[in-house]
Amino acid sequence: MLRKRIYALTSICFGLAILLMNSGCSTDTTTSQETSVNKTTNQSDESTQAGKEKGEKKEIEKEPFQEGKFVLDEETLAIGANGKLTYIPFALGTQKAEIISKWGKPTLESNRNGADYFSYQNEAIRFYHQVGSKEVTTIEVALNQSKKEIISILGKPDQEISDPFSPGSDLLYLTGDYELYFTQVEVNEGSTYRLHYRWNEENRIKRSN
Template identity: 40%
Template sequence: MLRNYQPIKKCLYMLVICVVLSSCAGLQEENSSVGKDDKSGNDLYDEGKFVLNEHTLSEASKGRLTYIPFEIGTDIKEVKAAWGEPDESGNIEGKYLYYKDRKTYIYMHLDDKVSAVGGKTELSRQAMINILGRPSDEFESDLSYVTGDYFIYITGDTVMLKPYKK
């Protein structure tokens, strides 16, 4: 008769462990300053350098990446007015600008509107999954997350936000 309670007992132990771990994660998040709005109190874009954090998916659904103040569709003149001339520019499947100190790529259409934004990260693949959750799709070492009308594509150390074509 007691054997019938073993699966229930195991489930209860697992539930307790999950609750404890969730509480610890919540405390750690509250004490962490990474990705918090510590520069101005409430503006995720004051720093101007890409950081992958718990805000990344919600910001991506609005057409921008965390700490990059330019949405997809922004005129490239606005980017240059705010950030100056890039450290590197070129043309690989479209024009791009790279701001090395900000770890940020800005891609544009022929009409000089931002078509995609990207950033460099030093996080491991597993760390990115821990932050963003389970990806919408995986292919070898690449990850993608669909969020609203946009998707985040991660390959190696590059995180890129593009419009999602359904």
């Protein structure tokens, strides 16, 4: 009889021990799962915040081009086919008075090769018109790109012309009724290009008659 009671008590104690062990394991597992979930959530939040900060940084660094400051880019030929240059708001054929009314008094007014011109931005942009006429026939802008850079942006020119009065070859691009003519000029250290934007030869002849 005593043996039976001892056996019963032993079985009960053993059962309680197993229950306590299982309860402890379950708690540890739950705690571990919660920790893992919290860690994942925190990482996701940090990643989202980092992405926002990165996006904000890019937006801050992006600066729009200023109107009136010529930029040679992949759109120059397409826009040039419509009588204008990229980021310059005046088309060929614009009256001198209209440009002055919007940009103010020119930096300089002079004559070159039989054509009058007036300039802005320390001669970075020149507007040419025939003597006795106030209609712009050529827009000339200074560039800081090399020959290699010009070709990499616009592709192979329609003509590459050797000019005895130029330190290197000139580049000619035809676009619609117009042309972009790049002439190489000497500067203090090396050479650079100036772009002459005008009607193409056929249309220049028609307009002169």
